[in-house]
Amino acid sequence: MFKPLPHSTDASVPVVVNGAAVSVPAGSTAAAAMLLGGAGHTRSSALSGEPRAPYCMMGACFECLMEIDGEANQQGCMVIVREGMRIDRQMGKREVRE
Amino acid sequence: MANVDYDAIIIGGGLVGTAVAYGLARRGKKPVVLDEGDIAYRASRGNFGLVWVQSKGFGVPEYQRWTRRSSADWAAFSAELQKETGIYSGHERSGGVTICLSDDELERRATRMAQLQREAGDFGFEYEMLDHAALKKLITAIGPDVVGASHTKYDGHANPLYTLRALHAALLKHGGTYVPHARVEAIQAARNHFTITVGDVTYEAPRLVLGAGLGNNALGKLVGLNVPVQPSRGQIIVTERVAPVLPMPTLMIRQTVEGTLMIGESREEAGFDDTTSPEILHTLAERAAKTFPFLRHTCIVRTWAALRVMAPDGLPIYEQSAQYPGAFVCTCHSGVTLAAAHALHYAGYVIDGAIPPELARFSTKRFDHVQAVTSQH
Ligand SMILES: Cc1cc2nc3c(=O)[nH]c(=O)nc-3n(C[C@H](O)[C@H](O)[C@H](O)COP(=O)(O)OP(=O)(O)OC[C@H]3O[C@@H](n4cnc5c(N)ncnc54)[C@H](O)[C@@H]3O)c2cc1C
Ligand code: FES
Numbered sequence: 001m002f003k004p005l006p007h008s009t010d011a012s013v014p015v016v017v018n019g020a021a022v023s024v025p026a027g028s029t030a031a032a033a034m035l036l037g038g039a040g041h042t043r044s045s046a047l048s049g050e051p052r053a054p055y056c057m058m059g060a061c062f063e064c065l066m067e068i069d070g071e072a073n074q075q076g077c078m079v080i081v082r083e084g085m086r087i088d089r090q091m092g093k094r095e096v097r098e
Numbered sequence: 099m100a101n102v103d104y105d106a107i108i109i110g111g112g113l114v115g116t117a118v119a120y121g122l123a124r125r126g127k128k129p130v131v132l133d134e135g136d137i138a139y140r141a142s143r144g145n146f147g148l149v150w151v152q153s154k155g156f157g158v159p160e161y162q163r164w165t166r167r168s169s170a171d172w173a174a175f176s177a178e179l180q181k182e183t184g185i186y187s188g189h190e191r192s193g194g195v196t197i198c199l200s201d202d203e204l205e206r207r208a209t210r211m212a213q214l215q216r217e218a219g220d221f222g223f224e225y226e227m228l229d230h231a232a233l234k235k236l237i238t239a240i241g242p243d244v245v246g247a248s249h250t251k252y253d254g255h256a257n258p259l260y261t262l263r264a265l266h267a268a269l270l271k272h273g274g275t276y277v278p279h280a281r282v283e284a285i286q287a288a289r290n291h292f293t294i295t296v297g298d299v300t301y302e303a304p305r306l307v308l309g310a311g312l313g314n315n316a317l318g319k320l321v322g323l324n325v326p327v328q329p330s331r332g333q334i335i336v337t338e339r340v341a342p343v344l345p346m347p348t349l350m351i352r353q354t355v356e357g358t359l360m361i362g363e364s365r366e367e368a369g370f371d372d373t374t375s376p377e378i379l380h381t382l383a384e385r386a387a388k389t390f391p392f393l394r395h396t397c398i399v400r401t402w403a404a405l406r407v408m409a410p411d412g413l414p415i416y417e418q419s420a421q422y423p424g425a426f427v428c429t430c431h432s433g434v435t436l437a438a439a440h441a442l443h444y445a446g447y448v449i450d451g452a453i454p455p456e457l458a459r460f461s462t463k464r465f466d467h468v469q470a471v472t473s474q475h
């Protein structure tokens with residue numbers, strides 16, 4: 001469903017989106033990587049459980065929450081991909097840890 | 099435009115003004131709410147959301163009683179709003195705790211609670227002082243630095259924004275009128291007859307209620323009411339949503355139904371400056387993390403400050419103008435907690451044209467006394 005714009009860079013970065021290896025243009029955000037990886041929804045609502053996906057892509061709406069390298073509730077649109085980054089859906093509320 | 103006649107004009111569309119207006123409308127009266135724009139200081143949009151009893155009324159049992167009455171009414175009030183509008187206020191009367199981080203704090207807290215109980219007399223005041231182990235059974239998330247807490251069953255919390263939205267919707271449903279962007283600057287006052295013109299519309303009514311928060315100070319002067327409210331700044335930290343960890347609110351930290359943790363309860367004199375300051379936020383965060391260590395791994399998503407509406411003695415101000423009977427003021431620093439009392443009871447006093455004796459302690463006469471005393475020195 002999502003394609004990188006034609007002028008985006010040729011350099012690509014390998015990441016792992018929902019367990020599958022994908023390559024995304026260097027400089028992409030984790031949210032973009034998840035969308036390019038064909039994830040469809042990228043989280044489920046903490047309240048209703050409804051599927052949700054990134055909306056503003058600029059840090060305002062918190063619709064893009066995802067788990068990045070095991071850290072829950074990260075704003076995917078504000079994080080630039082690194083080689084080998086693991087990006088997973090945020091399903092519901094995160095559990096707290098001591 | 100032609101005059102429109104109402105039963106009451108309410109100035110201010112925050113939690114206080116709207117609660118009174120809804121209270122009038124649900125009794126079949128025709129209120130109109132005149133509300134300034136978003137530029138106004140609006141505590142109702144920036145507060146912490148506690149429906150709180152256990153720190154109210156040291157030395158003033160009338161305040162403890164009035165607060166308790168509102169807290170007891172809140173469940174029915176919330177159910178009524180939900181039935182009328184479909185909007186859930188988020189209210190829960192889960193009980194609440196004030197957490198202490200040192201033996202000294204706990205001892206002072208115990209003294210205060212004993213005082214409330216003593217002063218409550220026949221009315222009673224049930225509370226428990228909990229040590230670390232007992233509190234841990236109620237709230238497992240407390241950290242090792244927590245020494246204990248006071249607990250009462252009267253406390254709870256609500257979502258102030260849903261509450262305000264529900265009040266507005268219920269007001270309209272009962273035939274009330276809400277006029278935004280309507281800053282009142284002049285009032286033509288006579289006994290039980292008030293005329294206010296905003297833009298090209300004139301409103302007339304036999305009753306006037308000042309429910310304009312910090313705006314009441316200036317408005318009061320127009321109708322012979324002394325309302326010396328001043329801003330008191332509070333700062334709030336809001337975290338990401340997490341799975342339920344807090345089964346009840348504490349005075350400083352609560353978890354909303356959505357999972358967000360809110361951290362608040364700072365108090366500063368900062369005039370009309372409603373910006374946050376790193377020092378206060380740091381102090382709040384530090385105390386919060388000591389209380390609940392899991393917060394050290396919980397992300398903060400936003401912070402804000404808002405201005406409380408404070409009388410010099412921190413008590414509500416309820417008065418009818420002697421000069422212009424029919425003009426009332428209703429203002430307080432705990433507008434969430436007292437929303438039920440304002441809607442279900444205060445509105446009735448406005449209709450009756452008299453504030454009952456049990457609320458005499460909240461009259462503006464107490465400020466005459468303060469002036470008299472200071473002028474003797
Ligand atoms: C940080 C903080 C935390 C708080 N925590 C709690 C809590 O946990 N529990 C609790 O019970 N309370 C709490 N409060 C207090 C509570 O928010 C206030 O008591 C309550 O919101 C006051 O409501 P209000 O309607 O009087 O004032 P406001 O919300 O300030 O509303 C006043 C309204 O009057 C209007 N207005 C002003 N002047 C004029 C004018 N000249 N003409 C027309 N309209 C005018 C404004 O537009 C505004 O909408 C807190 C407050 C703060 C700041
Ligand atoms: S998509 Fe809106 S904050 Fe990330």
